[in-house]
Amino acid sequence: xxxxxxxxxxxxxxxxxxxxxxxxxxxxxxxxxxxxxxxxxxxxxxxxxxxxxxxxxxxxxxxxxxxxxxxxxxxxxxxxxxxxxxxxxxxxxxxxxxxxxxxxxxxxxxxxxxxxxxxxxxxxxxxxxxxxxxxxxxxxxxxxxxxxxxxxxxxxxxxxxxxxxxxxxxxxxxxxxxxxxxxxxxxxxxxxxxxxxxxxxxxxxxxxxxxxxxxxxxxxxxxxxxxxxxxxxxxxxxxxxxxxxxxxxxxxxxxxxxxxxxxxxxxxxxxxxxxxxxxxxxxxxxxxxxxxxxxxxx
Amino acid sequence: xxxxxxxxxxxxxxxxxxxxxxxxxxxxxxxxxxxxxxxxxxxxxxxxxxxxxxxxxxxxxxxxxxxxxxxxxxxxxxxxxxxxxxxxxxxxxxxxxxxxxxxxxxxxxxxxxxxxxxxxxxxxxxxxxxxxxxxxxxxxxxxxxxxxxxxxxxxxxxxxxxxxxxxxxxxxxxxxxxxxxxxxxxxxxxxxxxxxxxxxxxxxxxxxxxxxxxxxxxxxxxxxxxxxxxxxxxxxxxxxxxxxxxxxxxxxxxxxxxxxxxxxxxxxxxxxxxxxxxxxxxxxxxxxxxxxxxxxxx
Numbered sequence: 001x002x003x004x005x006x007x008x009x010x011x012x013x014x015x016x017x018x019x020x021x022x023x024x025x026x027x028x029x030x031x032x033x034x035x036x037x038x039x040x041x042x043x044x045x046x047x048x049x050x051x052x053x054x055x056x057x058x059x060x061x062x063x064x065x066x067x068x069x070x071x072x073x074x075x076x077x078x079x080x081x082x083x084x085x086x087x088x089x090x091x092x093x094x095x096x097x098x099x100x101x102x103x104x105x106x107x108x109x110x111x112x113x114x115x116x117x118x119x120x121x122x123x124x125x126x127x128x129x130x131x132x133x134x135x136x137x138x139x140x141x142x143x144x145x146x147x148x149x150x151x152x153x154x155x156x157x158x159x160x161x162x163x164x165x166x167x168x169x170x171x172x173x174x175x176x177x178x179x180x181x182x183x184x185x186x187x188x189x190x191x192x193x194x195x196x197x198x199x200x201x202x203x204x205x206x207x208x209x210x211x212x213x214x215x216x217x218x219x220x221x222x223x224x225x226x227x228x229x230x231x232x233x234x235x236x237x238x239x240x241x242x243x244x245x246x247x248x249x250x251x252x253x254x255x256x257x258x259x260x261x262x263x264x265x266x267x268x269x270x271x272x273x274x275x276x277x278x279x280x281x282x283x284x285x286x287x288x289x290x291x292x293x294x295x296x297x298x
Numbered sequence: 299x300x301x302x303x304x305x306x307x308x309x310x311x312x313x314x315x316x317x318x319x320x321x322x323x324x325x326x327x328x329x330x331x332x333x334x335x336x337x338x339x340x341x342x343x344x345x346x347x348x349x350x351x352x353x354x355x356x357x358x359x360x361x362x363x364x365x366x367x368x369x370x371x372x373x374x375x376x377x378x379x380x381x382x383x384x385x386x387x388x389x390x391x392x393x394x395x396x397x398x399x400x401x402x403x404x405x406x407x408x409x410x411x412x413x414x415x416x417x418x419x420x421x422x423x424x425x426x427x428x429x430x431x432x433x434x435x436x437x438x439x440x441x442x443x444x445x446x447x448x449x450x451x452x453x454x455x456x457x458x459x460x461x462x463x464x465x466x467x468x469x470x471x472x473x474x475x476x477x478x479x480x481x482x483x484x485x486x487x488x489x490x491x492x493x494x495x496x497x498x499x500x501x502x503x504x505x506x507x508x509x510x511x512x513x514x515x516x517x518x519x520x521x522x523x524x525x526x527x528x529x530x531x532x533x534x535x536x537x538x539x540x541x542x543x544x545x546x547x548x549x550x551x552x553x554x555x556x557x558x559x560x561x562x563x564x565x566x567x568x569x570x571x572x573x574x575x576x577x578x579x580x581x582x583x584x585x586x587x588x589x590x591x592x593x594x595x596x
Contacts, residue, residue, distance in 0.1 A: 122507025134507030157506025177509035180482035208455025209420030209432030211475035213511035
């Protein structure tokens with residue numbers, strides 16, 4: 001089996017790395033903070049001190065980092081993956097970053113004989129833990145075929161979208177829909193409550209019709225119990241919407257709906273809710289409404 | 299079996315009435331334009347000339363009409379249901395109208411000994427034809443129980459949401475989510491295309507993740523084949539969003555996301571697309587983008 005190196009053990013990365021271990025891949029891990037590294041070492045992974053040494057001991061290097069600059073510096077910067085790589089290595093990026101950064105990294109690695117795939121994921125911490133993520137892949141077909149068994153250890157819907165960067169474009173598109181659903185969910189729950197109708201009954205009533213979505217299937221139960229921890233952090237949702245709006249600007253596309261949603265997630269960060277789940281955008285609407293979603297009687 | 303009268307044989311009403319016939323209910327129908335009436339008479343229904351006479355020959359009268367004023371005049375106006383009703387009759391409204399109008403009609407009918415349920419539906423023309431609608435019901439529990447077998451002939455997810463008007467509130471909430479999904483779908487399809495990525499591949503990639511929804515499951519295939527006919531008319535979507543925004547105004551709730559979507563559906567009507575499907579709101583975005591969603595090569 002290919003030796004895998006995994007860099008970036010955040011909320012998503014740690015669960016994905018664990019699923020690779022469970023699938024019996026020899027695994028080397030690296031992360032800035034050491035807690036997650038120790039956990040995975042206890043479960044059978046090797047630790048490496050920097051991205052370069054991860055690359056030196058791996059056939060396939062995977063990154064899962066917050067933003068475009070982080071991936072660029074971990075791969076192309078000093079002590080980065082590019083310094084430890086050799087021809088025939090495969091690079092996969094599970095991060096959600098700008099399509100243009102993915103393309104730039106792929107070009108640089110190609111010069112070193114390394115194939116690169118952008119492979120951002122969707123499905124939240126639940127999907128990462130349960131190995132049911134949607135994986136959106138950009139890059140060459142032969143690299144996609146080589147990576148397929150690895151993707152099968154992390155997710156369920158695995159799609160080769162197109163050339164380098166196409167996975168990131170698909171993820172940007174994904175986040176357009178997710179942001180819209182999160183905001184709409186917040187608005188409709190408060191509309192029900194303010195109209196004197198139980199939001200729980202409303203969710204039951206509408207889940208089986210045209211409004212059906214993953215968001216309504218998964219999130220209301222958590223909100224009704226007062227649970228607003230991530231899941232998927234508001235800060236990351238806002239970052240992803242930055243990518244969406246930058247990508248749309250670059251290709252000359254107005255996105256009036258997404259623009260409004262983007263502003264609400266920005267407000268969420270400014271209101272001190274950056275570490276909450278993206279479904280907690282209802283918190284911004286609660287402030288606007290002067291009324292909070294009621295939790296069930298204790 | 300209860301004798302049913304069905305008033306309003308539009309895109310949804312005709313299919314629902316047909317399913318009641320198939321479930322062997324004795325059926326009397328009325329509609330302003332006569333074509334649909336003749337179709338259903340050929341299939342075994344009786345025709346009636348006005349709402350009053352529908353009520354006279356029915357135990358349960360159901361309406362399915364465009365807007366609040368239409369239902370009010372058909373039920374409470376001259377020659378209306380109220381003139382032909384008697385104590386013990388049940389009234390059900392499948393229309394999507396203002397919650398306050400539903401409450402007003404229920405109060406008036408109650409004075410005549412008639413129980414009333416607001417029971418708007420969701421699931422589009424497909425759901426109406428296949429009998430898989432979501433039905434959101436407001437009114438008393440005993441009336442809900444009496445109506446339940448009738449609802450089972452029309453739909454699949456049948457929820458007693460609360461008191462009179464609560465079904466309409468749930469439907470307003472439903473349309474908040476549907477409008478958000480339709481706009482987001484249009485934006486993401488154009489974002490993919492303008493970024494040089496095949497929107498078909500993007501839809502395949504994101505359908506299995508957090509973006510999953512009925513809208514992405516059902517609508518893109520139609521759009522990709524150039525099909526923008528309803529389904530569910532843009533004009534009705536805009537009317538439903540009028541109800542949402544009026545209801546939100548009445549309870550003092552700002553809805554920033556829905557407000558933006560509402561404006562896009564209004565633009566759709568002004569651009570001459572009122573008779574197209576609600577998914578055709580992408581047409582507004584195409585004008586803004588200066589580029590149309592490409593259909594597959596002929």
